[in-house]
Amino acid sequence: MSTAGANAAPKSGGGWFTLRRRRALLPAMFIAPGLMWLIVFYAIPIVSQLWVSLQTGNPDDGFTQTWNWSVYPDSISEYSDQLIRSVEYALTATILCLIISFPLAYFIAFKAGRWRNFLLLLIILPFFTSLIVRTVAWQTLLTDDGFVVNTLQSLGVLGENGRLLATRTAVIAGITYNFLPFMALPLYASLERMDRRLVEAATDLYASRWTAFRKVTLPLAAPGIFAGTLLTFIPAIGDYINAQLLGTSQNYMIGNVIQSQYLVVREYPTAAALSFVLMLGVLVIIGIAARALGLRRLSEAAAA
Amino acid sequence: MRTTLDRIRDLAIGAWAILAIVYLFIPIFVIVLFSFNDNQGRFNFTWQGFTLKHWKDPFGVEGLQSAFTTSLSIAALTTLIAVTLGTFIALALVRYRFPGRGPVNGLIFLPLATPEVVLGAALLGWLLTLAFARGYTTILIAHVMFTLGYVVVTVRARLEGMDLHIEEAAQDLGANQFTTLRKVTLPLIMPGVAAAGLLAFAISIDDFVVTNFNAGQTITFPLFVYGASRQGVPPQVNVLATMLLIAVMTLMVLNVVWQRRAARRDARVMPEIELPAR
Numbered sequence: 001m002s003t004a005g006a007n008a009a010p011k012s013g014g015g016w017f018t019l020r021r022r023r024a025l026l027p028a029m030f031i032a033p034g035l036m037w038l039i040v041f042y043a044i045p046i047v048s049q050l051w052v053s054l055q056t057g058n059p060d061d062g063f064t065q066t067w068n069w070s071v072y073p074d075s076i077s078e079y080s081d082q083l084i085r086s087v088e089y090a091l092t093a094t095i096l097c098l099i100i101s102f103p104l105a106y107f108i109a110f111k112a113g114r115w116r117n118f119l120l121l122l123i124i125l126p127f128f129t130s131l132i133v134r135t136v137a138w139q140t141l142l143t144d145d146g147f148v149v150n151t152l153q154s155l156g157v158l159g160e161n162g163r164l165l166a167t168r169t170a171v172i173a174g175i176t177y178n179f180l181p182f183m184a185l186p187l188y189a190s191l192e193r194m195d196r197r198l199v200e201a202a203t204d205l206y207a208s209r210w211t212a213f214r215k216v217t218l219p220l221a222a223p224g225i226f227a228g229t230l231l232t233f234i235p236a237i238g239d240y241i242n243a244q245l246l247g248t249s250q251n252y253m254i255g256n257v258i259q260s261q262y263l264v265v266r267e268y269p270t271a272a273a274l275s276f277v278l279m280l281g282v283l284v285i286i287g288i289a290a291r292a293l294g295l296r297r298l299s300e301a302a303a304a
Numbered sequence: 305m306r307t308t309l310d311r312i313r314d315l316a317i318g319a320w321a322i323l324a325i326v327y328l329f330i331p332i333f334v335i336v337l338f339s340f341n342d343n344q345g346r347f348n349f350t351w352q353g354f355t356l357k358h359w360k361d362p363f364g365v366e367g368l369q370s371a372f373t374t375s376l377s378i379a380a381l382t383t384l385i386a387v388t389l390g391t392f393i394a395l396a397l398v399r400y401r402f403p404g405r406g407p408v409n410g411l412i413f414l415p416l417a418t419p420e421v422v423l424g425a426a427l428l429g430w431l432l433t434l435a436f437a438r439g440y441t442t443i444l445i446a447h448v449m450f451t452l453g454y455v456v457v458t459v460r461a462r463l464e465g466m467d468l469h470i471e472e473a474a475q476d477l478g479a480n481q482f483t484t485l486r487k488v489t490l491p492l493i494m495p496g497v498a499a500a501g502l503l504a505f506a507i508s509i510d511d512f513v514v515t516n517f518n519a520g521q522t523i524t525f526p527l528f529v530y531g532a533s534r535q536g537v538p539p540q541v542n543v544l545a546t547m548l549l550i551a552v553m554t555l556m557v558l559n560v561v562w563q564r565r566a567a568r569r570d571a572r573v574m575p576e577i578e579l580p581a582r
Contacts, residue, residue, distance in 0.1 A: 026481065030396035031408060034389035034452055041449040042415050045430035046422070052429040100324050107321035111314060119325070121556065126328045128552040129335060130510040132529045133545045136537050137331035140338065143349050180328065209310070231417070238419025241512065245533060255421040262425055262517065268432065275425040279418065286417055 046279060053273035059266035071273045079257050079274060086253040089168075089243075090236035093175035097183035097232050098225065100176070105187035105224075110196070120188065123181050135174060135245045142170055142246070171251045174242035179235055183228040190224025191217075223293060230289050234282050254278060332549070339542035346536035358539040362547070365538045371528035372544055378440070378524065379509040382447040387501045389448070390455025395489070397456070398463040416453040423450055424517030431518065438520030446518045447511060451504040458503060462496025463489075467570070492570075495563040502559060506552050 053071055057063035076083065108119045126134070141148055142164040149165075152158035164170050194217070202212035240255030254274060261271035338348055342355035363369035393412065397405065415423065427446055431438060470492065474484045490497075512526040519527060529541050 024402065027396035027400035027402045030392040030400075034393045034456075035408060035411065037389060037448060038411050038415065038452060041427060041430075041445050042418075042423070043411065045426035046418075048430045048433055049426050052433060100327070103317045103320040104324040107317050111318060117560075119321075121560075122325050123328065125549075125553065125556075126332050128506050128510070129332065129545050129549050130512065130526045130529065132512045132526045132533070133335060133537075133541065134331045136529065136533050136541075137334040137338075139533070140334055140349050141330065146349065177327070177331070180324075184324075209313075234417055235419055238421040240421060255419070258421050258425050259516070262428055268429065271425060272429050275422050275429075279422045279426070282417065282419060282422070286414075 049272045049276040049279070053269050053276055055269050059268075063268060068269070071269050072277070075270045075273045076277065078270075079254065082252055082254045082257050085251070086237050086255070089172055089175060089251075089253060090233050090239075092172050093179065093236050094183070094229055094233045096172070096176040097180050098187075098229065101180060101184040101187050101228065102221075102225075105184050105191055108188055109191035109194075120185075123184055127181055131178065131241060132245075134178075135241055138170070138174055138177070139165060139245055165246060166248045166251075168247070168251055171242050171247040174246045175236050175239055178239070178242065179232045182231040182235065186228040186231060187221065187224045190221050190227075194220045226289065226293060230285065234285065237282075238278060335542050335549075336546050339539055339546050341539055341542075343539060346538075348537060348539050348542070358543050362540050362543045365540050367523065368528060368538070368540055368544070371523045372525050374440070374522060375509050375525035378443055378447060379505045381444055382451055382508040383501045383505045385444075385448045386451040386455050386504045387497060390452050390500060390504075391459050391493075391497055393452075394456045394459035394463055395485070398460055412453045412456050415450050416457075420450075420511075420513035424514040427514070428517040438518050439522045442518045442520065443515055443522060443524065446514045447508045450511075450514060451507050454503050454507065455500040458500035459493060459496050462493045462499075466492055492566075495559065495566045498562070499559050502552070502555050509548065 055063040342353040474488045
């Protein structure tokens with residue numbers, strides 16, 4: 001089709017293809033390709049998990065649809081340990097992230113001056129190396145007979161045969177490390193937006209520093225704390241790399257089960273059921289958060 | 305009025321912040337350091353002396369070069385596709401009012417908030433249902449899917465920071481919508497588009513989880529490292545990871561410089577346009 005032909009068509013078409021309709025068509029044309037991509041490769045797959053989960057069969061003969069709803073109670077009770085552990089690890093890691101990030105974000109927002117952007121860059125920079133390479137680096141550090149373990153043993157913090165690798169501590173520390181920017185950046189964003197004069201006003205009115213922090217800074221930072229908690233907790237609960245590389249099967253989370261059921265055991269319905277349950281849980285959390293914060297603030301925080 | 309207590313408190317916060325950043329860089333330090341390790345045998349876990357030999361021969365391990373080139377080509381294609389699709393979505397969302405903006409926004413945001421394991425598992429389940437063979441193509445499909453949202457959000461931020469009057473001026477001067485887009489809007493949002501592309505590239509080349517589910521027999525750089533992690537990761541992996549980090553760092557700095565320059569140019573141009581109006 002030539003350009004001239006395309007341009008001429010609307011004019012001679014007259015009636016239906018008015019300027020107004022053409023104007024309305026433009027955003028649709030802009031959006032359609034990307035949106036189709038997300039529908040076909042994100043939305044439909046998420047929903048199709050339900051379809052896959054209700055099938056029965058085995059990897060060799062194939063699976064057929066039998067509407068086997070019992071897969072849900074069965075797989076949830078079979079892997080309840082891993083489900084509970086996922087929540088526990090993700091929650092612990094999220095709280096640790098908050099404790100580490102808050103002073104960091106506070107410092108960057110209020111004390112860093114012209115170093116502000118540089119420090120923000122430093123926070124995200126480590127995450128431009130592969131997750132796997134970073135986690136292997138933690139393996140190297142925490143390995144038995146390594147520098148860290150030996151030092152802790154000689155200091156008496158760790159017992160004679162104490163180890164760091166392959167423990168719960170290592171897995172939670174790994175998760176905390178991995179998702180720290182997801183907490184630090186939204187926190188920074190909400191602190192940075194804050195009007196510092198409000199704190200001055202509070203102290204002028206004889207509030208102590210601590211009271212001013214508790215009654216002014218903290219409530220104003222609340223949206224950031226909330227968004228950060230969400231953005232840390234959600235990816236953390238699905239994580240399986242840290243448990244895989246820094247833990248043992250005693251530390252496996254629900255992600256490990258989904259991964260092995262899909263890729264190793266090839267018990268697709270169980271894997272799909274668990275991943276669908278995980279997604280539903282996440283959707284509930286997002287739904288509550290979107291109500292409280294608004295989708296817009298949330299997605300900005302997500303991409304910060 | 306600053307008391308000694310305030311000063312101590314500020315110092316404590318500063319020390320905490322520095323410690324937090326050191327913590328973030330510990331594994332990076334290990335990665336870079338062990339790329340120079342003269343390791344004996346398969347394992348690269350203990351320091352055994354300085355060498356440059358891995359830097360001189362970064363692909364000296366079987367399979368590493370093909371994995372790395374696969375990752376590079378997937379990341380490049382992902383960037384190209386995601387930036388094209390995402391920029392147009394961002395344009396439509398910022399510049400036009402149309403029914404269904406809410407659901408569109410939702411669909412763009414949701415993949416950003418979905419745990420990676422679910423993204424990977426769901427796509428795998430769908431591909432299995434369709435009996436679609438997994439490999440290079442499915443990795444590419446997956447990478448575009450989960451980078452698209454990042455592109456939209458990044459470009460949208462730049463678009464929203466832009467002065468609408470410049471586009472209106474172009475249209476007043478007789479440019480049609482396409483000319484305005486091509487000659488005014490796109491050049492102005494270019495730094496944002498480039499930042500989005502950089503982000504998409506970095507996310508794609510480092511992705512493990514989703515790729516793990518949808519790769520079939522194809523091996524990317526992170527998949528290679530994962531496979532090697534059971535028998536000991538060769539130091540060449542550290543070399544390549546360090547190189548990638550330096551490349552991304554350089555591009556990020558260049559992008560920041562470019563954005564600053566663009567902002568200064570905007571500030572310089574705008575008063576001239578506004579003057580006659582007053």
